Every structure is written in structure tokens, then in C-alpha cells.
Amino acid sequence: MPTDVERWKDEVYGNEIRDHLMEFAEEGWDSIPEDEEDAWFERFKWWGLYHQRAGQESYFMMRIGTPNGVIEPGQLRVVGEIAKEYATGPVENPEFGEAYCDWTTRQSIQLHWIKLEDVPEIFEKLEDNGLSTQQACGDSWRNIVGCPVAGKDKQELVDAWPIARDLHDTFKGDEDHTNLPRKWKVSVTGCTEGCGQGDINDLALEPARKEIDGETVTGFNVRVGGGLSRKEPRLARDIDVFVRPDNADEVAGGLSALFREHGDRENRYNARIKFLVDEWGVEKIRRVLQEDFVDFDLHTAGEDLRDEYTYNTGSQDGHNDHVGVHEQADGNYYVGLNVLVGRMGAEDTLELADLAAEYGSGEVRLTQRQNIIVTDVPEENLDALLDEPLLEDYSPDPSPFMRGSIACTGTEFCSLSIVETKNRQVRYARWLKDNVELPADHEEFHIHLSGCTASCAQPQIADVSLRGMKTRKDGDPVEAFDIGLGGGLGEDPRFADWIEMRVAADEVPGAIANLIADFETEREAGETFREFVEARDEDELGELLDPEETDYEDPYMHNTKKTWYPYADDDNMDDSPAPTDGQGEPLPADD
Amino acid sequence: MLVRGDAYTNEAPEGPPMTTAVRILDDGAWISVDDERVVSVSELWQLADHDVCGCETADFLIEGFVDVDAAGPAVLVRAAGQCVTCGESAVSGWLPVGRIVGPDRRFASLATGHVRTPRA
Numbered sequence: 260m261p262t263d264v265e266r267w268k269d270e271v272y273g274n275e276i277r278d279h280l281m282e283f284a285e286e287g288w289d290s291i292p293e294d295e296e297d298a299w300f301e302r303f304k305w306w307g308l309y310h311q312r313a314g315q316e317s318y319f320m321m322r323i324g325t326p327n328g329v330i331e332p333g334q335l336r337v338v339g340e341i342a343k344e345y346a347t348g349p350v351e352n353p354e355f356g357e358a359y360c361d362w363t364t365r366q367s368i369q370l371h372w373i374k375l376e377d378v379p380e381i382f383e384k385l386e387d388n389g390l391s392t393q394q395a396c397g398d399s400w401r402n403i404v405g406c407p408v409a410g411k412d413k414q415e416l417v418d419a420w421p422i423a424r425d426l427h428d429t430f431k432g433d434e435d436h437t438n439l440p441r442k443w444k445v446s447v448t449g450c451t452e453g454c455g456q457g458d459i460n461d462l463a464l465e466p467a468r469k470e471i472d473g474e475t476v477t478g479f480n481v482r483v484g485g486g487l488s489r490k491e492p493r494l495a496r497d498i499d500v501f502v503r504p505d506n507a508d509e510v511a512g513g514l515s516a517l518f519r520e521h522g523d524r525e526n527r528y529n530a531r532i533k534f535l536v537d538e539w540g541v542e543k544i545r546r547v548l549q550e551d552f553v554d555f556d557l558h559t560a561g562e563d564l565r566d567e568y569t570y571n572t573g574s575q576d577g578h579n580d581h582v583g584v585h586e587q588a589d590g591n592y593y594v595g596l597n598v599l600v601g602r603m604g605a606e607d608t609l610e611l612a613d614l615a616a617e618y619g620s621g622e623v624r625l626t627q628r629q630n631i632i633v634t635d636v637p638e639e640n641l642d643a644l645l646d647e648p649l650l651e652d653y654s655p656d657p658s659p660f661m662r663g664s665i666a667c668t669g670t671e672f673c674s675l676s677i678v679e680t681k682n683r684q685v686r687y688a689r690w691l692k693d694n695v696e697l698p699a700d701h702e703e704f705h706i707h708l709s710g711c712t713a714s715c716a717q718p719q720i721a722d723v724s725l726r727g728m729k730t731r732k733d734g735d736p737v738e739a740f741d742i743g744l745g746g747g748l749g750e751d752p753r754f755a756d757w758i759e760m761r762v763a764a765d766e767v768p769g770a771i772a773n774l775i776a777d778f779e780t781e782r783e784a785g786e787t788f789r790e791f792v793e794a795r796d797e798d799e800l801g802e803l804l805d806p807e808e809t810d811y812e813d814p815y816m817h818n819t820k821k822t823w824y825p826y827a828d829d830d831n832m833d834d835s836p837a838p839t840d841g842q843g844e845p846l847p848a849d850d
Numbered sequence: 851m852l853v854r855g856d857a858y859t860n861e862a863p864e865g866p867p868m869t870t871a872v873r874i875l876d877d878g879a880w881i882s883v884d885d886e887r888v889v890s891v892s893e894l895w896q897l898a899d900h901d902v903c904g905c906e907t908a909d910f911l912i913e914g915f916v917d918v919d920a921a922g923p924a925v926l927v928r929a930a931g932q933c934v935t936c937g938e939s940a941v942s943g944w945l946p947v948g949r950i951v952g953p954d955r956r957f958a959s960l961a962t963g964h965v966r967t968p969r970a
Binding site: 263293294295296297300301312313489490527528670674675676677678711712713728729730731736739760761818820 | 871873875876877878879880882884885886887890891892893894909911913914916932934935937939
């Protein structure tokens with residue numbers, strides 16, 4: 260039996276949602292019939308609008324999809340202006356101020372506290388500048404990710420940016436692919452370092468070479484069915500297909516259509532293609548793709564470059580991320596700036612837009628580690644850019660703990676999260692920076708903090724994985740984390756092993772400090788942290804992870820989900836001003 | 851037995867049948883009753899006479915709702931979660947979350963501290 264979501268999608272979905280959205284926006288929040296709210300909020304996701312959690316009714320998160328994280332010259336200013344004008348909530352965030360942009364792990368942009376009534380103006384401004392929220396959420400093609408310096412990188416087999424752009428242009432708004440059983444996450448990578456994180460996507464195109472008719476052709480091998488959500492992480496599986504760049508849209512579209520026809524529409528928990536790959540196996544996926552969804556003979560897989568991958572491998576060699584100053588293939592430079600937990604104030608965003616225009620081409624790019632890259636900086640401009648005061652806060656040479664921190668949205672806005680995340684991770688990173696020394700040969704150390712099992716912060720592929728939990732401390736329920744160790748990507752990707760469960764949030768920094776101290780003293784010469792973890796069993800690692808209170812103080816130990824906003828002075832649900840009208844004034848209660 | 855996302859038709863004492871729409875939203879984050887988000891994940895529920903773990907009273911963290919149903923005035927859910935005392939993960943049996951009450955058919959939620967027993 261189809262779910263309600265499928266029924267709602269059958270009635271209205273895809274591009275046509277926009278007309279209704281605009282009508283509701285024109286008439287105001289109150290115009291959405293109460294008995295249709297669930298249906299419309301589900302549909303609005305397709306246009307990038309996600310209703311915020313309880314206590315924040317009438318406010319939306321807005322996601323802007325920027326394929327491959329490319330923000331073209333002029334667009335960052337537009338995003339900053341929109342954030343400043345429209346993304347201001349009733350109460351300031353104590354770490355980030357009153358308006359800010361989130362750079363996400365899928366190279367997208369998220370704004371919060373968006374009012375429905377402002378959507379038409381925001382859409383107009385975005386679209387006038389080549390930006391869109393279309394399909395940023397919902398059951399269809401999501402933002403396409405890849406190596407953020409595609410087309411500029413010196414370590415590149417194929418320039419994947421034109422292919423990602425083409426897939427974006429082809430499948431955004433394509434009626435044949437607008438209503439899939441579930442989200443469809445695609446990664447396209449041409450670099451030799453594995454920056455596209457293809458292994459954790461529904462569909463991954465990864466660089467490869469193939470001898471065809473006596474000629475060596477560069478293109479992509481195809482993997483299908485990766486993903487981290489729930490407690491069912493999967494690595495994308497090799498379906499033994501090589502695709503030329505000019506056939507990429509046919510194969511990607513064929514797989515999307517296969518998913519559309521054969522994905523599970525009766526159980527949303529079983530809907531992602533990773534479960535279809537589990538059920539069918541890769542041979543059947545390939546066979547059905549060939550027989551029913553493409554009209555040319557598929558090539559078998561080519562020679563991949565996975566043994567060259569360095570990204571997020573913990574190897575401390577090559578690129579583990581894109582922070583720092585790096586030469587581009589054209590002789591210019593890109594400067595990767597660390598944005599702690601991916602959140603940048605609106606004023607800082609506007610300032611960075613000016614710096615990118617002054618010192619580079621005006622283009623910036625978002626990474627899958629929630630950071631931002633200023634591209635196309637001529638060598639003669641580097642020193643001046645690096646001397647800019649803004650780069651003291653968004654450093655190209657940060658502490659490993661600042662550099663390696665990723666956090667999802669958390670209970671500040673998200674319905675699913677169990678714990679507060681971003682502000683807490685900021686406090687963790689600062690405490691670790693001030694109190695813990697990594698071995699001198701470790702410049703990178705990844706700590707990913709996710710508020711729940713949805714895994715938006717990709718916790719399973721970090722050195723230290725934190726997943727939101729609860730526990731009791733002195734009898735009282737407090738926010739907590741499961742702690743995992745040893746995850747990462749590369750030639751042999753590995754999900755973290757969950758070692759210590761239900762650690763009270765205020766004991767996590769102490770646990771990490773104790774672990775790193777033991778790593779320093781017990782490691783073999785030259786052994787990386789990932790190797791150190793791999794060499795030990797769970798019991799040994801559990802001994803090393805010794806949670807304890809320190810002078811770290813955590814202001815979010817209480818149940819932040821029970822507040823209307825965790826940082827409000829009066830944070831009880833009853834103190835919420837929501838829902839509000841288009842001017843942000845509280846609307847009268849229904850009864 | 852109704853499955854997730856279906857509307858439940860609840861017989862009123864007089865007049866035509868009244869419909870209570872119960873569904874799970876946002877990837878299992880919410881229970882919606884008549885298009886109002888009424889129960890959220892992340893709460894700790896005390897479970898007695900249950901089968902999620904060996905604890906006499908489970909201290910069960912609700913991580914995601916799996917099924918929702920209405921049985922008469924009672925709204926019941928099955929939830930994926932974990933007992934934070936022993937660490938056992940499980941999908942619970944049918945647990946009460948509240949009732950439809952009064953002539954205006956308002957949803958009254960059980961208090962968080964209420965000890966819940968799965969329905970057969």
C-alpha cells in the first residue's frame with residue numbers, strides 16, 4: 260500500500276508545486292489549510308523549503324543547490340544579502356549572531372528562519388542570479404557533489420565540472436525524474452584524490468581509463484547504492500560499467516529511471532537504492548540497466564585510480580581536504596578557508612564575496628567538509644589576501660581540531676536530531692585546540708558530529724565519530740554521544756567502529772584527549788591514527804577512550820529538543836513567538 | 851492493522867464517522883495527529899512489561915518512529931530506539947502516546963515520565 264507521501268506526490272509534485280507555494284506565500288502562512296499542512300510541507304521540500312521543528316512553526320530552512328559547490332562570480336554576494344535580509348530569526352545564536360549561512364556536506368547552502376511570505380522575493384533574487392532551490396530536498400535528484408576544485412585541480416584525470424553541470428541542467432526539472440521513491444544523491448569526480456566521496460552516494464561516477472577500439476579513453480566507472488543514513492551504512496558498489504563523459508547523462512538517467520521504476524514506494528525506510536542493490540545484487544542492477552534503461556551497449560568497468568586516493572584517508576599525505584593554499588593547473592592559486600562547522604555570518608559572507616572579487620575571479624566553491632575555497636587567485640595577490648583580517652576567523656592554516664570539525668544542523672532547527680550540535684562542536688574544537696596536542700606528523704584529524712542516525716555530518720567516515728544520544732547522569736537525562744573510531748575513505752574505505760556508547764556530552768572532550776594521549780605514547784613510529792585504530796580490537800580501543808569531565812563546560816546538557824530555541828533566555832515551548840506572520844509578529848492561537 | 855501513514859476512521863458516539871489522520875513525518879521524526887506535530891523523537895520513555903531488552907523498566911530513547919496506528923481513542927506507535935541503561939537497540943511493540951479526547955477531538959499526549967506498557 261503506498262504511503263501518504265506517495266499519495267501526496269501523486270496529487271501534486273515537482274515543478275507544479277511552485278504555483279501553489281507562490282499562492283500560499285502571497286496569501287500568508289495562515290492560508291495553508293490546517294488539514295493540508297503535512298502534505299504541503301512534504302511537497303515544499305522539492306522546492307528546497309523544509310519546515311523547521313516544533314516551536315518554530317511558520318519558519319523554514321531554505322536549501323540552495325550549488326552543483327559541485329560552484330558559486331559563480333557575484334553569487335556569494337547574493338547569498339549573503341539574502342541571508343542578511345531574510346534569514347534573521349527571533350533570537351540570536353550566541354556563537355553566530357543573528358543571520359548566517361550554512362555550507363553543507365553536500366556542497367549546498369542552507370539558510371534558516373525563512374518566512375513563507377518572503378519566498379517569492381528570495382526566489383526572484385536567486386533566479387536572477389543563476390541560483391535555485393529546485394530539488395534541493397525531496398524525492399529526486401539532489402545537489403550533485405564532486406571534487407570542489409574540478410577544472411582547476413592539478414591532480415585531475417577528467418574535468419568533471421562540465422559533466423556535473425550537464426547532469427544538473429538535465430535532471431533539474433526533468434518531469435521523468437522529478438518523482439523518485441526517495442532522494443537520489445549523485446557524485447561525479449574526475450580528480451585522482453577521491454575528493455568526490457563517491458562511496459557514500461546513491462550514484463558515483465569515479466575517474467577511470469578504458470581501452471576501447473585500441474584507444475585509451477578517459478571517463479568514469481560507475482558505482483551504485485552508497486549511503487550512511489540510519490544504522491544501515493553502505494559503500495557504493497561497483498556495477499562493472501565504464502561510461503564516457505558524453506554518455507554520462509544517459510547512464511545516470513538510466514539508473515535514476517531504474518530506481519524510479521523499481522525502488523520501494525511502500526516503505527520509505529527501505530526506499531533508497533542501497534536496499535535495492537542489497538536485494539538484487541550488482542549483476543542484476545547492471546542487467547536491468549542494460550536491458551531496460553539504456554539503448555547502447557554498456558562497456559565493462561575500466562581501470563580505476565582508487566589506489567591513488569588520498570582524500571579523507573587519514574594518511575596525512577596528499578589532499579585530505581582542500582584547506583590551505585594550492586596551485587591550480589592554470590598557475591593561479593586556490594585558497595581553502597576553514598569555516599568551523601560550516602557556518603558563516605551574513606556580514607562575513609558579504610566580506611568574503613568582496614575579497615573573492617578583489618583578489619580572485621569572484622568565484623568561490625564549497626567543499627564536502629563544510630569549508631569554502633576562494634579560487635583563481637593570481638600569485639601576486641596571495642599575500643594580500645592572506646593578510647586580510649577575515650582570514651583570522653576563517654583560516655587557511657587552522658588547528659587540526661578546527662579544520663577537522665564537521666557538524667550537522669542539530670536540535671537548533673532539525674526535527675530528527677537528538678542533541679545540540681553546531682554550537683557544541685565549536686566549543687569542543689576550541690577546547691581541544693587549547694588543551695590537546697596531536698603528534699607533530701598529524702596535521703589533520705577529523706571529528707564529525709551528527710545529531711542522530713540520519714548521519715548528515717557523515718560521522719561514519721571520520722577519525723572520531725560522534726552520534727547524538729541520551730544518557731542519564733546523576734539520574735537526570737542528559738545529551739550524550741556514541742563515539743566511533745577509525746572511519747575514512749580512500750582505496751579501502753572503512754566505516755567507524757562504535758566503541759564507547761552513551762557518553763555524556765560534557766565528558767566527550769576528555770575522552771578524546773585521553774585517546775589522543777594514548778595514541779601519542781603507544782603508536783608505532785610513523786603509524787597514523789587510522790592505522791592505530793585498525794590495529795586494535797574494540798576492547799582495547801574502549802580502554803583508550805576514557806570519558807571524563809574536564810574544565811570543558813557544556814551549556815546544552817538539558818533536553819534542547821524540548822525548548823522552542825535552545826539559546827533563548829526564555830526557552831520553554833510556551834515562550835515561542837511562532838507561528839508568526841510575514842512581519843515576524845506572533846499570530847493568534849487557533850483556539 | 852493499519853500501516854504507517856494511513857488515516858484512521860474513528861467512530862464517534864453519534865453522527866457520521868470521524869476521521870483521525872495519524873502519520874509519521876520527516877523520516878520518522880514526528881507523529882502527526884490531524885496534521886499537527888504532536889510527538890517527537892529524542893524523548894526517553896520508561897517501558898514496563900516490554901520486550902526491547904532485559905531491563906525490568908527500559909529507559910528507551912526514541913530515535914525514530916516506525917509505525918503509527920489509532921485503536922479507538924488511543925494513538926499507538928512502534929519506535930526504533932535504544933535502552934540507555936543497557937544499550938540494547940530494538941523496535942518497540944505498540945506503545946501508547948496519547949488519546950483523542952473531548953468533543954473537539956483534541957489529542958492529549960501522555961506525559962514523558964509516564965510508564966508505558968506495549969499493547970498486545
